[in-house]
Amino acid sequence: MPGLQIQRRVKYQEELDADFPRRVADMPGAADLNRCIQCGTCSATCPVSSFMDLTPRRVVAMTRAGFKEEVLRSNTIWLCASCYSCTVECPKGIKITDVMYALKRLAIQERAYPRHFPTPVLAREFFHKVRQTGRSNEGQIATVMILKTNPLKLLRQIPLGLKLLVKGRMSLWTEKMSGNKRQLQDLLDYMDTHKELR
Amino acid sequence: MSQSPACPRIGVYVCHCGMNIAKQVAVEAVTEFAARLPGVAVARHYKFMCSDPGQELIQQDIKESGLERVVVASCSPLLHEATFRKACAAGGLNPFCFQMANIREQVAWVTADKGRATSKAKALIAAAVERVSRAQPLERKRLAVGDKVVIVGGGIAGIHAALTIADAGKKVYLVEREPTIGGHMAKFDKTFPTLDCAACILTPKMSSVKNHPNIELMSYSEVEKVEGFAGNFKITIQKKPRYVHEELCVGCGECVDACVFPKAKFPSEFDEGLALRKPVYMPFPQATPAVVVIDPNTCLQLTKGKCKQKCVEACQRGAIDLKQEPEQVEVEAAAVIVATGFKTFDPRGLPQYGYGRYGNVYTSLEVERMVNASGPTGGEVVLKDGAKPRSVAIIHCVGSRDKKTHPWCSRVCCMYSLKLAHLVKERSGADVFSFYIDMRTPGKGYEEFYDRLLEEGVHFIRGRVSHITDWAMTKAEEGKLVVSAEDSLIGVTRRIPVDMVILSVGLEPQPDAQEVRKKFNISCSQEGWFLERHPKLAPVATFTDGVWIAGACQGPKDIPDTVAQAGAAASEALALIDKGYVEIEPNTAEVDPEACSGCKTCLGMCPYHAIRRDEEKGVAVVNEALCKGCGTCVAACPSGAISQHMFTDDEIYQELEGILSYV
Numbered sequence: 001m002p003g004l005q006i007q008r009r010v011k012y013q014e015e016l017d018a019d020f021p022r023r024v025a026d027m028p029g030a031a032d033l034n035r036c037i038q039c040g041t042c043s044a045t046c047p048v049s050s051f052m053d054l055t056p057r058r059v060v061a062m063t064r065a066g067f068k069e070e071v072l073r074s075n076t077i078w079l080c081a082s083c084y085s086c087t088v089e090c091p092k093g094i095k096i097t098d099v100m101y102a103l104k105r106l107a108i109q110e111r112a113y114p115r116h117f118p119t120p121v122l123a124r125e126f127f128h129k130v131r132q133t134g135r136s137n138e139g140q141i142a143t144v145m146i147l148k149t150n151p152l153k154l155l156r157q158i159p160l161g162l163k164l165l166v167k168g169r170m171s172l173w174t175e176k177m178s179g180n181k182r183q184l185q186d187l188l189d190y191m192d193t194h195k196e197l198r
Numbered sequence: 199m200s201q202s203p204a205c206p207r208i209g210v211y212v213c214h215c216g217m218n219i220a221k222q223v224a225v226e227a228v229t230e231f232a233a234r235l236p237g238v239a240v241a242r243h244y245k246f247m248c249s250d251p252g253q254e255l256i257q258q259d260i261k262e263s264g265l266e267r268v269v270v271a272s273c274s275p276l277l278h279e280a281t282f283r284k285a286c287a288a289g290g291l292n293p294f295c296f297q298m299a300n301i302r303e304q305v306a307w308v309t310a311d312k313g314r315a316t317s318k319a320k321a322l323i324a325a326a327v328e329r330v331s332r333a334q335p336l337e338r339k340r341l342a343v344g345d346k347v348v349i350v351g352g353g354i355a356g357i358h359a360a361l362t363i364a365d366a367g368k369k370v371y372l373v374e375r376e377p378t379i380g381g382h383m384a385k386f387d388k389t390f391p392t393l394d395c396a397a398c399i400l401t402p403k404m405s406s407v408k409n410h411p412n413i414e415l416m417s418y419s420e421v422e423k424v425e426g427f428a429g430n431f432k433i434t435i436q437k438k439p440r441y442v443h444e445e446l447c448v449g450c451g452e453c454v455d456a457c458v459f460p461k462a463k464f465p466s467e468f469d470e471g472l473a474l475r476k477p478v479y480m481p482f483p484q485a486t487p488a489v490v491v492i493d494p495n496t497c498l499q500l501t502k503g504k505c506k507q508k509c510v511e512a513c514q515r516g517a518i519d520l521k522q523e524p525e526q527v528e529v530e531a532a533a534v535i536v537a538t539g540f541k542t543f544d545p546r547g548l549p550q551y552g553y554g555r556y557g558n559v560y561t562s563l564e565v566e567r568m569v570n571a572s573g574p575t576g577g578e579v580v581l582k583d584g585a586k587p588r589s590v591a592i593i594h595c596v597g598s599r600d601k602k603t604h605p606w607c608s609r610v611c612c613m614y615s616l617k618l619a620h621l622v623k624e625r626s627g628a629d630v631f632s633f634y635i636d637m638r639t640p641g642k643g644y645e646e647f648y649d650r651l652l653e654e655g656v657h658f659i660r661g662r663v664s665h666i667t668d669w670a671m672t673k674a675e676e677g678k679l680v681v682s683a684e685d686s687l688i689g690v691t692r693r694i695p696v697d698m699v700i701l702s703v704g705l706e707p708q709p710d711a712q713e714v715r716k717k718f719n720i721s722c723s724q725e726g727w728f729l730e731r732h733p734k735l736a737p738v739a740t741f742t743d744g745v746w747i748a749g750a751c752q753g754p755k756d757i758p759d760t761v762a763q764a765g766a767a768a769s770e771a772l773a774l775i776d777k778g779y780v781e782i783e784p785n786t787a788e789v790d791p792e793a794c795s796g797c798k799t800c801l802g803m804c805p806y807h808a809i810r811r812d813e814e815k816g817v818a819v820v821n822e823a824l825c826k827g828c829g830t831c832v833a834a835c836p837s838g839a840i841s842q843h844m845f846t847d848d849e850i851y852q853e854l855e856g857i858l859s860y861v
Contacts, residue, residue: 010691014674034652037637038660038687061687065657092649 016066024063027105029098036060042086042096052076056086056096063103072112077103078119116149134177134184139170205237206266206295208327209259212319213247213272215302222306224316228271231320235327239263248278253285260289267330271299271323292335294784294844299326321857328856332849336784341823343429344532345775348373350421350714353381354757355537355749355764357403362768364412368775371529372407373435374417376467378485380404381539385468385563387570387577389757390617391647397484397572404486417444417487422526424534424717425807427823428744429780431531439522441492441500446517449488453478456512458505464496466574470564473574478509478518483572492520533744533771536718536728537764538711540750543597543604543703550665551596551701556679557582559666559699562611562618569621579626579698586626587697591681592619593663594634598704606725608704609754612638615702616647619656622700631657631694633683641756659694661686666699705754718745727753738767743780746770785827785844791817793839800831800840 025033036057043055054062054074062071071077077100086096104120107113113120125141125148139161146154164170177184210232214220225243233241240259244252247270259265268291270282275298283293301319309315347363349356352374360372372379383389384404386396407413416435423434454476462474468481477497480490498505499520510518542563545553553559558581560568571577581587592615598608612634619630637658639648652658661683670676671693678695685692707726708714715722720740721729728747731739738746746767749760774780789800789809796816800809808824809831811817818840820831832840841847 010693011685012672012674013692013694014672034655035649037648037652058688061685065659065685065688065692067688 011067017068018066020066020068020071021064023106024099024102027098027102029095030102032092032094033060033064033099035092036064036094037092039091041089041091045085045089046080047083047085048079048081049076052079056080056100059103060094060096060099063099069112071103072107072110073114075114075117076100077107078113078117080104118145118149121145121148131188133174134181135175137171137174139164139172140174205331207239207264208235208237208267208269208330209240209256209263209265210235210238210242210269210271210323210327211247211252211256212241212243212301212323213252213270214243214245215272215306216245219272219302219306219319222309222312222315223301223319224312227316228301228319228323232269232271232323232327235324237267237331238327239265247272248281253281253288256282256285257289260286260291265289265291266295267333268296269299269323269326269330270296271301271319271326273302274300274304294336295330295333297326297330297333299323324859325853325856329849329853332846332852334843334846336843338781338784339822340779340781341429342779343775343777344530345369346371346529346531347533347535347771347775348421348431348433348435348529348531349535349537350718351381351537351539351749351751352376352379352407352415352417353537353539353749353760354383354400354403355539355751355760356381356535357400357407358761358764359535359537359748359768359771360407360413361403361410362765363772364410366772368412368772370410370413371433371435371531372413372415373419373421374415375420375438376481377418377440377489377491378481378487379407379415379417380482380484380486382563383757384482384484385470385570386566387573388617388621390613391641391643393617393620401484401486404484408486415487416527417489418491419527421714421717424719427780428742429532429774430823431534431744433529433531433534435527435529437525437527439494439524440489441494441497441518441520441522442490443517443519443522444487444489446515447489447513448515448517449480449485449490451480451490452512452514453490453509453518454480456508458498458508464493469567469574470561472564472567492518532775533746534718535746535748535764535767535771536714536720536740536751537748537767538708538714538751540705540754541708543608543706545596545701545703547603548596551593551663551699552666552668552679553701556666556668556699558587558679558697559701562614562700562702565618565622565700566614569618569625577625579622579628581697585697587622587628589629589631589694589696590622590626590698590700591663591666591679591694591696592622592630592632592700592702593681594632594702595662596701596703597706599635604704604706604725606704606754607638609638610756611702611704613641613644613647613756615700616651616656618700618702619651620654623654623656628697629657631659631681631696633659633661633663633681635660635662641758659683659685659687659692661692670695705750708751711751718742720745720747723753727751738763738770744774782822783827785842786822786825787820787827787829787831787840787842789818789820790839790841791815793837794818794835795837795839797836799834799836803830803834805830 024030040057043049043057049055054076059076080100084097122145125144212225212229229241229243240263246252268286279298283296286296287293299322305315305318346369348371349360350373360370364370383396383400389396418440419435419437422436425432457476457478459476462476465471466473466475478492494500545551567573568575594615597603619632623630639645663681663683667680675695679699681694711726719742723729728751730737748763748767794817800818806824806826808821809818812819829842832842
């Protein structure tokens, strides 16, 4: 029989981040976080909650109480499939999927996300590509994502890649936005300088 | 069906009560058995005897088969005796030629074996048949009722009931034991969930009470003795000496300024001890009546007999009388409404919360005074050292939902805790942590209020606090009160350091509820709350006719429910007065003057003072209006001269005969 795992579970108030709930609530769609009555509908309706280390209900409770570390390092926010079941079912009208997005953004900002987990890498690469060229390119994004998360997987993906190439479903060439690329750049710059729009 | 000529014709009706009786008792077999009992002319069983067709059955048989006595075997007489008596009367039979056998509560619900249940039902029916054969036709007597009402307790319940009755044109005596009316509500700043100001809605009602021509306000008074019966109570009220003539005092406060104590020195009862008062004081500015009172426990003249009596000098109207004696007043009343309210739980009984040990642990009632604009701090939330708290913990269920203190939910604490959380946040800007077991907000606009507080950013933590300590484990906890609880929604134990703790204390019965109960001859539930006649269908009536209860003396409740009950009690009292008479059950004792020796044994025994001795004839006489039919005199009479209607020796022996001989 393995030895008993003994861990300190008491939480001192000073270990918590009192500012965290406000930071989350200030992000788009997360303002109603405080209205949560902890009924658990979100966790029950979530198709992937059985794989999460914290259920969505607990994520909301812990966010509200300032458990920043635990929330940002949980797999929950990355397993969220954005199906919006929780948002549809929530009796208090909380946009839980948006809360998950807010937490993902904070996790990226704080670099608290799991390094080799594909979702945040994919999000970054997608945004990077669009910013660069005004177009998304699945072939390049997927390749970079696999290289950054699990390079060995690239070999296994070669047959699939070839099939996609042959059928014309994927291109190796970088497509560029036709017309005024400056306009997109202005739009993105405007977003950067006007945080209230986020 | 055997029938001797001496035996009256009896009808027996066995009720199935749906399946309640029928699933345990073989009703057909019981009916067949009943049909063979002596005197039984008709025996039937029916699904619901209390239904209209069931009653119809009895009426029809009385008319068509000439029944002279009726037995119904069904539920407890408490439930349907009146129903079946009425059915008998409607069929043309004297309603007292009826007997009920309880085969539901006393048989079907408690006897597990079907065979034994059936024989027990048979025995009870045999007993009822034997007994009813000896029943005598009796008449109910009618007595006129008065038109005055005594209301005990001058909180919001008593005030509302008094105004309702007085507005209907009836005279009310409102008896309040404190120097002022207003009760707990007068102490509150705001009321949930609307946050309207308690004083703004209560004080106009208080002055209406004082000015109403139909209300005689008897403050600082207590009921001593209650005699009589519904419609005709005689109530003795003791006016405690306030050492001030109420009719002379105008509440100017000159005496308070003149008192030899230069500064207020004694804890103010109204301010929960958070402020001080002098021995001569006005409880609060809107006290009703606006008359000062002198506390006999702190006044120098009244305790030591030595004082310059500056107050007497200062009063230009000569209202102060330090030699005032208690005064007894006797009033007549048709009805009584008991609205004596509640007491809050004393958290000293839970030492783990540190009340009395840590200065900044308060009860919710103390904080109600603190947040009150006319309270000891002018509405500011402050710590003992005068500083504003930066974090405050509110602990729900202190003295509620706990087998060691009180098992019940006090019903108002969740809501008033939410209200206090709002007010504390508003007045001090502090971070508020609210520790609850379940958030209970059942009421109009209550859940919405909880929603509002959630949005205001109060930290709600589901978990019962284990203890409060000043023993710091970390630097941040130093100099703070640390609250420990499991955050059961997150699944960790948390320690939260705060500056102030508010204990949301539960509601409990008044400490003298038992004495009051005895005075008015009403019952208490196991917990000590006054017992209503029926928890659903008679929530303000009691088992004593003419006595109603209203408000938190019946159980914890909030202001809207209290006012609703007060209105209900008032209209039921008015209904009695309007009816104009009461009917007296004919189960009274009667003295046979031929047999009475005039020994007076019964006079001393009667608990209701219903027997007097006719000096002319030298015999005892029973006052039927006062007699409650307890039977004490019947048992005590050495000459066997007293008998009790509906319980004659003949009836009881015959009933025993029945139960013993047939099974």
